[in-house]
Amino acid sequence: MAGRQSFVDRRAAQAARQCLGEQVTIATPSMGRLPFPDRSFDVSWAEASIYSVGFDTVQRAWRRLLAPAVSLPSRLR
Structure with a gap:
């Protein structure tokens, strides 16, 4: 999927900004x-x-x- 890593990175940064980094895991397996x-x-x-x-x-x-x-x-x- 083109651009998937940039999407994942943005979602991870968003979770961190909202102090959810410890509660949210973003993964991209099959x-x-x-x-x-x-x-x-x-x-x-x-x-x-x-x-x-x-x-x-x-x-x-x-x-x-x-x-x-x-x-x-x-x-x-």
Whole structure:
């Protein structure tokens, strides 16, 4: 993705300015192979990008990453 690193750098700087540097982690792994432990996220945000991997695939692959009280959205029609 062209320009990805500059986007990541801007978001990291923004988090630091807002004193969120210790609470926010910005990562850019492959969406289909996320290297994070089970139940390690309270929130995950992906808009149109989720469709590049496949909505159903992402729902199955990401479910394990979310804390028990968090749910993934269903497909909007």
